[in-house]
């Protein structure tokens with residue numbers, strides 16, 4: 001009988017493997033393997049352009065907008081094979097966040113203008129939602145957009161905006177009706193990041209990397225045609241988008257790769273003359289982690305396969321996000337423990353980015369040890385970015401258990 005969700009389709013896997021073998025540049029794979037979780041935006045965009053040559057940069061989109069028409073199982077195999085080979089992930093903000101919103105509620109003109117440039121990897125996007133004082137409590141955001149003739153005049157400040165310094169475009173939540181109830185006066189606006197009045201300033205992460213930013217908007221003129229959907233309905237679109245964000249942020253492929261690296265480390269590192277991987281206490285912790293990760297993998301697969309579930313979707317995506325981000329931290333912590341002092345070797349803000357290939361030639365310290373501590377420290381952010389841990393727990397409590 002034909003399987004409904006066949007994740008062992010050998011021919012499909014072979015196709016993806018062959019593509020990766022022929023198209024993933026070795027230096028890009030090296031950097032991806034050794035960098036910390038929040039690094040590598042340029043490689044991510046460059047890989048997206050390589051995938052686009054084969055029509056694979058937005059594989060999950062509908063075919064008419066540049067997607068592949070793959071089944072959920074094929075999508076899973078694509079991600080698994082590419083990530084196992086140390087290819088960068090797909091860009092996040094364009095293909096996963098704003099793209100699906102535009103497909104659902106964008107105007108024909110917006111679809112024509114923006115979707116092909118996401119599908120080709122040409123445009124890099126950022127997400128301007130959070131503000132000082134409006135993170136978990138996003139509905140209290142204060143950036144305003146005042147309508148003047150055929151433009152909006154946008155003023156305010158965004159915070160933690162990932163990749164804003166690389167982005168061509170940003171999708172922003174702005175307040176268009178200050179007199180309405182908080183969630184009802186918000187709109188979803190597309191802003192050209194090169195517009196006069198947009199200033200991007202870096203916020204440096206714990207390991208010295210530049211990934212997030214402050215974005216200042218000082219009377220930025222935005223054409224009214226850049227409003228997505230209806231005015232004052234932005235909250236509704238944002239909620240749909242945040243659901244997608246949390247599914248992807250289970251980050252199961254990342255954690256599986258890091259678990260494989262952890263095993264590699266444990267095979268090489270020795271305690272009292274024995275390989276760490278043969279130490280019983282360590283093995284138990286490793287096994288426990290692997291079981292937890294496998295359970296997450298099956299949960300992600302069940303959601304991807306669209307299995308019916310009595311629990312509302314919002315609770316499921318929050319649970320995946322919560323569990324995934326906690327496991328990322330656990331894997332990273334155990335790596336650092338396994339490496340001991342070697343994990344500190346290149347943790348020095350001045351020496352970042354960690355991808356500096358010069359470190360690879362140092363024979364006394366294995367490449368797998370590069371900047372693990374720095375990477376682990378930045379992963380503190382995993383249980384905050386995309387929706388803080390306690391807030392996810394509140395969502396689950398409310399939606400799944402009616403508390």
Ligand SMILES: Cc1cc2nc3c(=O)[nH]c(=O)nc-3n(C[C@H](O)[C@H](O)[C@H](O)COP(=O)(O)OP(=O)(O)OC[C@H]3O[C@@H](n4cnc5c(N)ncnc54)[C@H](O)[C@@H]3O)c2cc1C
Pocket residue numbers: 038126127128129130133134135136137159160161162163212381384385386387388389390391394
């Ligand atoms: C690395 C990184 C990248 C990010 N990228 C982006 C981006 O690209 N675009 C964007 O818009 N935002 C981005 N963010 C922002 C992120 O969405 C917010 O940091 C997150 O929503 C939390 O908001 P906050 O930082 O204001 O913390 P707060 O909301 O102030 O929360 C502080 C603490 O209080 C807890 N808390 C808050 N409310 C409650 C409650 N009701 N009940 C119980 N506990 C609560 C939280 O769990 C947290 O522990 C990013 C953040 C990080 C760290």
